Amino acid sequence: MIIKKTTKSPWIISISTAIFSLFLTIGYDYFKKNPFFTTIGTIFNWAWRTLINALNFELKIWWILMAIAFFVGIIYLIKKSKGEEPVLPDFHTYREGKLKKWKWTWDWKWSTSGDGWIITDMEAHCPNCDTPMIDNSSMYGFSFDCPRCEFHASDSQCDEPRKIERIIHDNIDRMRKENSVP
Numbered sequence: 001m002i003i004k005k006t007t008k009s010p011w012i013i014s015i016s017t018a019i020f021s022l023f024l025t026i027g028y029d030y031f032k033k034n035p036f037f038t039t040i041g042t043i044f045n046w047a048w049r050t051l052i053n054a055l056n057f058e059l060k061i062w063w064i065l066m067a068i069a070f071f072v073g074i075i076y077l078i079k080k081s082k083g084e085e086p087v088l089p090d091f092h093t094y095r096e097g098k099l100k101k102w103k104w105t106w107d108w109k110w111s112t113s114g115d116g117w118i119i120t121d122m123e124a125h126c127p128n129c130d131t132p133m134i135d136n137s138s139m140y141g142f143s144f145d146c147p148r149c150e151f152h153a154s155d156s157q158c159d160e161p162r163k164i165e166r167i168i169h170d171n172i173d174r175m176r177k178e179n180s181v182p
């Protein structure tokens, strides 16, 4: 009741305003200069820098992990693209033979798609002059021509490359079985 009455007086208002602004100024200086608040500021500053450092540190670990994952991935991809180490097999010298009607020559190639060693560059040789024949086979039938002596064979007169390939693989299997028997 007393305060209510006194605040109504312009005299009191003037005084209190002056005191209030004085406290504001003192407060401002106090917050600015007081060592306690400076310490708080230092602590905040330190905490902030520590946080930044910690974040930087985490970031570095993250990058190390990324780098490791990256290199592991690269090594995996290189290994996968190369497949297993293509050590020359015992049968890599087996590149020609009389199979069925004709003499055939071929090459071995390491398959990167996981099929192992596959037969490539199969050629049927002319039974008359041993020249590699031209394979003119189509979906309608087999046809082989000798470019040198004009020997020609078609359909049942021909060796089927698919069967020859199968026989080559079977020959290797048989040779291995013979060798493995003590």
Ligand SMILES: [Zn+2]
Binding pocket: 126, 127, 128, 129, 130, 131, 146, 147, 148, 149, 150, 151
């Ligand atoms: Zn020929």
